[in-house]
Amino acid sequence: MKGFKALTPIAEAQRVIINAAAHKPAAGRVPTPQSVGLYAAEDVVAPVDVPPFDRAAFDGYAVRSADTLGASRTNPITLKKTGKVVTGGEYQGALGPGEAVEIATGAPLPRGADAVVPYEEAADRGDYIEVYRPVPQYYYVSRRGEDVTAGEVVLKRGRRIKPWDVGVLASLGIREVSVYRVRAALISTGSELVELEEAPPPPGRIINSTRHVITALLRDMGVEVSYMGIVPDDEEKIRNAVSKALSSHDIVITTGGVSVGEPDYVVKAVARLKPEVLIHGIAARPGRPNSAAVVNGKPVVMLSGFPVASIVGFEVFVKPIILHMVGAREEPAPVVKATLTRRVTTPINVRSFVRVRVVRRDGRLYAEPLAVTGSGVLSTLTRGNGLLIIPENREGYDEGEEVEVLLLGPVEG
Amino acid sequence: MKGFKALTPIAEAQRVIINAAAHKPAAGRVPTPQSVGLYAAEDVVAPVDVPPFDRAAFDGYAVRSADTLGASRTNPITLKKTGKVVTGGEYQGALGPGEAVEIATGAPLPRGADAVVPYEEAADRGDYIEVYRPVPQYYYVSRRGEDVTAGEVVLKRGRRIKPWDVGVLASLGIREVSVYRVRAALISTGSELVELEEAPPPPGRIINSTRHVITALLRDMGVEVSYMGIVPDDEEKIRNAVSKALSSHDIVITTGGVSVGEPDYVVKAVARLKPEVLIHGIAARPGRPNSAAVVNGKPVVMLSGFPVASIVGFEVFVKPIILHMVGAREEPAPVVKATLTRRVTTPINVRSFVRVRVVRRDGRLYAEPLAVTGSGVLSTLTRGNGLLIIPENREGYDEGEEVEVLLLGPVEG
Numbered sequence: 001m002k003g004f005k006a007l008t009p010i011a012e013a014q015r016v017i018i019n020a021a022a023h024k025p026a027a028g029r030v031p032t033p034q035s036v037g038l039y040a041a042e043d044v045v046a047p048v049d050v051p052p053f054d055r056a057a058f059d060g061y062a063v064r065s066a067d068t069l070g071a072s073r074t075n076p077i078t079l080k081k082t083g084k085v086v087t088g089g090e091y092q093g094a095l096g097p098g099e100a101v102e103i104a105t106g107a108p109l110p111r112g113a114d115a116v117v118p119y120e121e122a123a124d125r126g127d128y129i130e131v132y133r134p135v136p137q138y139y140y141v142s143r144r145g146e147d148v149t150a151g152e153v154v155l156k157r158g159r160r161i162k163p164w165d166v167g168v169l170a171s172l173g174i175r176e177v178s179v180y181r182v183r184a185a186l187i188s189t190g191s192e193l194v195e196l197e198e199a200p201p202p203p204g205r206i207i208n209s210t211r212h213v214i215t216a217l218l219r220d221m222g223v224e225v226s227y228m229g230i231v232p233d234d235e236e237k238i239r240n241a242v243s244k245a246l247s248s249h250d251i252v253i254t255t256g257g258v259s260v261g262e263p264d265y266v267v268k269a270v271a272r273l274k275p276e277v278l279i280h281g282i283a284a285r286p287g288r289p290n291s292a293a294v295v296n297g298k299p300v301v302m303l304s305g306f307p308v309a310s311i312v313g314f315e316v317f318v319k320p321i322i323l324h325m326v327g328a329r330e331e332p333a334p335v336v337k338a339t340l341t342r343r344v345t346t347p348i349n350v351r352s353f354v355r356v357r358v359v360r361r362d363g364r365l366y367a368e369p370l371a372v373t374g375s376g377v378l379s380t381l382t383r384g385n386g387l388l389i390i391p392e393n394r395e396g397y398d399e400g401e402e403v404e405v406l407l408l409g410p411v412e413g
Numbered sequence: 414m415k416g417f418k419a420l421t422p423i424a425e426a427q428r429v430i431i432n433a434a435a436h437k438p439a440a441g442r443v444p445t446p447q448s449v450g451l452y453a454a455e456d457v458v459a460p461v462d463v464p465p466f467d468r469a470a471f472d473g474y475a476v477r478s479a480d481t482l483g484a485s486r487t488n489p490i491t492l493k494k495t496g497k498v499v500t501g502g503e504y505q506g507a508l509g510p511g512e513a514v515e516i517a518t519g520a521p522l523p524r525g526a527d528a529v530v531p532y533e534e535a536a537d538r539g540d541y542i543e544v545y546r547p548v549p550q551y552y553y554v555s556r557r558g559e560d561v562t563a564g565e566v567v568l569k570r571g572r573r574i575k576p577w578d579v580g581v582l583a584s585l586g587i588r589e590v591s592v593y594r595v596r597a598a599l600i601s602t603g604s605e606l607v608e609l610e611e612a613p614p615p616p617g618r619i620i621n622s623t624r625h626v627i628t629a630l631l632r633d634m635g636v637e638v639s640y641m642g643i644v645p646d647d648e649e650k651i652r653n654a655v656s657k658a659l660s661s662h663d664i665v666i667t668t669g670g671v672s673v674g675e676p677d678y679v680v681k682a683v684a685r686l687k688p689e690v691l692i693h694g695i696a697a698r699p700g701r702p703n704s705a706a707v708v709n710g711k712p713v714v715m716l717s718g719f720p721v722a723s724i725v726g727f728e729v730f731v732k733p734i735i736l737h738m739v740g741a742r743e744e745p746a747p748v749v750k751a752t753l754t755r756r757v758t759t760p761i762n763v764r765s766f767v768r769v770r771v772v773r774r775d776g777r778l779y780a781e782p783l784a785v786t787g788s789g790v791l792s793t794l795t796r797g798n799g800l801l802i803i804p805e806n807r808e809g810y811d812e813g814e815e816v817e818v819l820l821l822g823p824v825e826g
Contacts, residue, residue: 052619087603090616106605155795160822165795167625192502196588199586208583212576311576331822332820378560378577378584379561381580
């Protein structure tokens, strides 16, 4: 019997690896506009107030609110127009009692003024204006520090930086931000592989497509990927390649050579590097061969060479490890409820990842299972648009059952 | 009265602009591994079968299925071992009756063989093997073309290319793919603006943060952004800048200069370019000043200069226009149901975008509204993690009501 003896449940495998992976990636400073999608390596504190001054929140007239007391449509208050301040400008001098200054949205409130009367609530009479209603203090005024107060934390360590975060940082004049620079080494193993550039492959050989899937998934997390090439199915060569990659990367990822039987070169090679922990295979379908180890605090993830199984291994090991390294939580994913169109049977004590197609019919969502097995069957991901994850304590779902589906693309129909 | 007269409902504004925007962006070929996140400009057809040959789906022995008929634990069938084929190798010659060849997962099935007996269902006796059960034809065989058949469409025009699509294309030996190259020009307007590099700004001036928010949102859609700089609040200069940008881009986006009162330079400047259609303001809160026009079939979107309002304008106009141009559907977004912690009141006939913080307490999700107004208040997006969209036919939601929230970041707590 050459199969796996005891497959580790996914949650336990994750816990063991993450607990042992003590290594932290280095931080580096990048220009703020280039930080989108990266993970903040430190708390960022506002150096100044936003807005930096009290400013008009509407086009109209800057006034002293006390002057408008008792104003009404039938008995308007008259204020003398003493000037105009445009956005980007500044009013010279101060506003006296009984005075008004025309003001544009965003312009700084003149000294002495404490409210803005919108055009709609006043009438322009040339040298003076009529105000039709009393306005309270700070009416249509964005107050200094109202958005952000100097000293406040505006970006927490571990946050994945969003387009609007860049807006806040830029508003505050913060030109650079410290982010984690996660460096991953990717090693493809398999004597049967040829690179895409060498297509079409000779008989019996296949193109190294898994490399590109994993690279794209890593880049999507803002990880810098060093591709180390194809290493043949040779334990010594794999051990050397992994060992060398570990010295200059935060995580090493291999693909291939982790099949259930012989040759299982990669796990053997990594075992010889004296890992603190090693998980050989997980209770996942597809994705059983995915394995992981921690060597000197650094994770080594050994993914299946089959593309779909490798994606499962990426989700189970690579993503949670990287999120843990940078102190981040997982970003939310789109999940919908749909009715299963066909019964799906899966083994107990195994987490199954079933590719489905979600379609809308008569306003309802239906999930049609595409394939339960077939770790190499990439086309089911291309044809489908969702993933149904069946937990360990279930043996599948019945036709007509309502299930939660992770959407990977737009719903059809 | 200088306010907007009639604000166009969002759905109508979108319909008018998209119907008039006849221009299509050019397509270009990019290396397959670099195509992730871009939109396919044509259907891609598989040039070959995947797998390209019948191959073992498990480690074991390649056999003739007919030879295993009647095999059992107590009465095993004996087959002569005539060789071994590893992954990437090829068996020379054909498998005769009564013969078996040791085979690794992924290796091509020898001629004459039509099934694989996994190691677990056989025993190795040196020169021969014992098979313990009959296997059907194609047992543990991945058949040629089973994943993808030559001639089949594997990538539809308009699909946003995913990491696994790159895997399918690479498997098929497709080295380049035709994608839309959407070129956007971004023009910032506003005499009050200074660039981030010039921080801190002089009194009364503010940093052009909206530029970076919109650039990041565009890049996230795979759009190439040309930044045309800050144009002062001058109708003639804005008209020239927009006109010039239109000649070499698929879409022109301006920010600022579209406030509710004077100066409303940008809309006036674009009106002088004789647009086929022009929408001046939308029934959105925040985001009322966002406007759009179509000039010679090309869209010009005039976004508010205030960051949060500009994001609303991006979602209302820019994103749907670009998706329409490339023939794509919107990717699914994460939505959760949560209980509102506080009443939210919004105007009728206006679509309101309320920023909220979603927290988990005792296993339930709660949405706490952060700000109803304040189009400049970016920090609410940084502090919050969700958006509550209140439709035109509602005047808000009550405390304790269950609402659907668009998640923009991980749930807290």
